[in-house]
Amino acid sequence: MPVLSPEFFRRPEVLAIARELLGKVVCTEIDGELTTGRIVETEAYRHEGDPSITLHLQRKARQAQALYQPGGHAYLYTVYRVHTLFNITTHDAAHPDAVLIRAIEPLHGVEIMLRRRGLPKVARNLTAGPGVLSQALGLTPALNGELLSGPRIWIEDVGEVLADEQVIASSRVGLEYAGAEAVALPWRFRVKDSKWTSPAK
Template sequence: MKLPPEFYRRPDPVQIARDLLGKHVFSRVEGQLTGGRIIETEAYSHHGDNSLAMHLKRFSAASRALQEPGGRAYLYKVYQRHTLFNICTNEAGKTDTVLIRAIEPLVGLEVMQARRGASIKPNRLTAGPGMLTQALALTPALTGTDLQGDLLWIEDQGETIPESQIVTGPRIGLEYAGPEAASLPWNHRCCR
């Protein structure tokens, strides 16, 4: 079952990031279904989050999707190379997001392997934000995609991750935004 729009439109991106652990993300690009279980997320808030404010200044043209109600994809390139997949959350005009940092690949493994390259080890197919977007064939052209459609969506398959299996820590790679933004414990990971 696809997550309903209300799931994404809640006002707390940190809780949404935590709640996405164990959900399954899928893409159907050029007729090829790929996907997996979300195992790492990171929250970003419009309120008091210097990293998101700095991001909006740098990517203002691409950030129009952030003004929409939660439940849309927000994809952009970093370092002119890697695409990152964020989910817009909260109500319209409140630019909260959740970055999907890693998934456990489960569906379309051969397709993902072909997209990532034959030399990539299976345990590295989707082990980071740039790797998972390449494996799922997600590009900035998909920014604004409604997660209720058949191109990109997230399902709840009934798994609840116990708190004992969740590691929470600071977000990754935010030193540029200052010590406060870099130290917020808004990164969530789970293990089996």
């Protein structure tokens, strides 16, 4: 399948990019092990009108330098010193916009994902959540700044286009610290009826 080019991510419309990533397939080849998953949930973060990104840039100043790259790079950072979150830079190097990948439907390399997650069998908690999907895909902060065109991380376009009625737009998760304005923004996008989306808050 064709790999999404950097130009896909270098458009200024981060909300459109977050919405259009639904149905695309994220792929990793880490230590010779291939894993893939269909993206079923994303969140958009925009430098304009989004208090959460301003606070993030202050709180994660060193790691967040990776946000100041042209669209199409991985921005990977840890929360609670445990979970790695997989974001994708968008727009250009002057605008710290990004899309957080929140959940995927596992496709290829499921046994590898189970081993990485320490799980005995396939269940929702394998990849339904930003921290667990990164673990399942083998993503760590060591890959921060990686260009998403391979050989270790890339996203394939399988030709799936979701109609508006197949997508749920709602508020983002865990942004209470950034205030009511950030919480109210309907910038979380989910595939309707997917059992692989992260728990609703």
